[in-house]
Amino acid sequence: MKKEKEIFKKYLVEKGLKLTSEREQILKEIFSRHDHFDAEALFQVFHDRGEHISRATIYRTLPLLVESGLAQEAMRCGEKICYEHIYGHRLHGHMICMGCGKIIEFENGKLEEIKGKACKKYGFKPTEFRFCVKGYCKDCQKKL
Amino acid sequence: MKKEKEIFKKYLVEKGLKLTSEREQILKEIFSRHDHFDAEALFQVFHDRGEHISRATIYRTLPLLVESGLAQEAMRCGEKICYEHIYGHRLHGHMICMGCGKIIEFENGKLEEIKGKACKKYGFKPTEFRFCVKGYCKDCQKKL
DNA sequence: ATTATTGCAAAAGATTTGCAGCACC
DNA sequence: GGTGCTGCAAATCTTTTGCAATAAT
Numbered sequence: 495m496k497k498e499k500e501i502f503k504k505y506l507v508e509k510g511l512k513l514t515s516e517r518e519q520i521l522k523e524i525f526s527r528h529d530h531f532d533a534e535a536l537f538q539v540f541h542d543r544g545e546h547i548s549r550a551t552i553y554r555t556l557p558l559l560v561e562s563g564l565a566q567e568a569m570r571c572g573e574k575i576c577y578e579h580i581y582g583h584r585l586h587g588h589m590i591c592m593g594c595g596k597i598i599e600f601e602n603g604k605l606e607e608i609k610g611k612a613c614k615k616y617g618f619k620p621t622e623f624r625f626c627v628k629g630y631c632k633d634c635q636k637k638l
Numbered sequence: 639m640k641k642e643k644e645i646f647k648k649y650l651v652e653k654g655l656k657l658t659s660e661r662e663q664i665l666k667e668i669f670s671r672h673d674h675f676d677a678e679a680l681f682q683v684f685h686d687r688g689e690h691i692s693r694a695t696i697y698r699t700l701p702l703l704v705e706s707g708l709a710q711e712a713m714r715c716g717e718k719i720c721y722e723h724i725y726g727h728r729l730h731g732h733m734i735c736m737g738c739g740k741i742i743e744f745e746n747g748k749l750e751e752i753k754g755k756a757c758k759k760y761g762f763k764p765t766e767f768r769f770c771v772k773g774y775c776k777d778c779q780k781k782l
Numbered sequence: 783a784t785t786a787t788t789g790c791a792a793a794a795g796a797t798t799t800g801c802a803g804c805a806c807c
Numbered sequence: 808g809g810t811g812c813t814g815c816a817a818a819t820c821t822t823t824t825g826c827a828a829t830a831a832t
Contacts, residue, residue, distance in 0.1 A: 512811060547814095
């Protein structure tokens with residue numbers, strides 16, 4: 495069994511919840527993509543593929559994935575919440591272009607250090623992390 | 639005239655917009671507080687004080703303050719967007735407790751460095767910045 | 783005088799929820 | 808078999824928008 499499925503299953507069992515086929519499909523889908531997605535986009539993917547999963551189920555499943563540590567809210571794109579899977583990923587930041595919506599991911603080893611230092615200082619127990627820079631990408635700056 | 643008012647006025651004039659008394663009140667209010675706030679909270683402050691400013695005006699003014707560089711979206715608290723004023727502040731991060739909603743601000747000189755490095759690498763022009771860690775504060779960890 | 787702005791109320795969007803039937807353990 | 812889960816549709820909540828009256832330059 496894939497590691498992420500194991501983690502999810504373990505989390506669900508501990509909470510007295512069940513691993514349904516819908517939850518499994520959603521888990522599989524978000525780990526098969528490497529970009530960011532929101533609830534509606536996820537709904538559309540299944541819909542287009544003829545595998546119907548209701549919006550309600552998607553909205554109810556995403557927080558479970560977050561709580562199990564497999565995903566996190568990465569940013570707000572307009573009014574929507576965008577998620578990303580995080581298991582097996584290094585801490586990274588995002589640059590979000592307000593012109594074209596492009597998202598650039600970047601890594602920096604110091605992110606972990608800053609996060610660790612702040613949490614230690616205040617005895618804070620971290621679950622989710624987010625480093626975002628909004629602005630304009632190279633291409634969109636030219637257009638302005 | 640206060641520096642932030644000058645900046646706001648300059649921004650508005652450049653855009654062919656006007657400095658109305660509502661905009662001025664909102665500006666003054668957000669610079670008089672040092673915490674984070676959302677549109678509804680701002681509406682309530684004025685309402686409680688008997689100075690009526692409509693929600694529509696608040697929702698229309700906040701983006702202007704962001705675009706003029708005086709404020710930014712700091713985080714999402716639940717479904718709401720929380721803002722903070724940024725003029726004259728150093729880059730800082732937030733730790734948000736999912737248990738009690740407490741927000742801890744922290745500074746770290748390396749934030750500026752990381753942001754700068756990433757933007758330079760991709761030719762990205764930054765306008766807003768956000769470093770958030772969600773999790774549980776010292777007190778809430780005990781309660782769990 | 784001109785043009786942007788305000789407040790209102792209606793609209794739009796995203797997300798949540800109650801409920802009845804269905805699926806997992 | 809019992810309890811949690813799903814889909815649906817209605818509800819909720821935040822944010823946006825059209826419009827007529829009003830205020831800033």
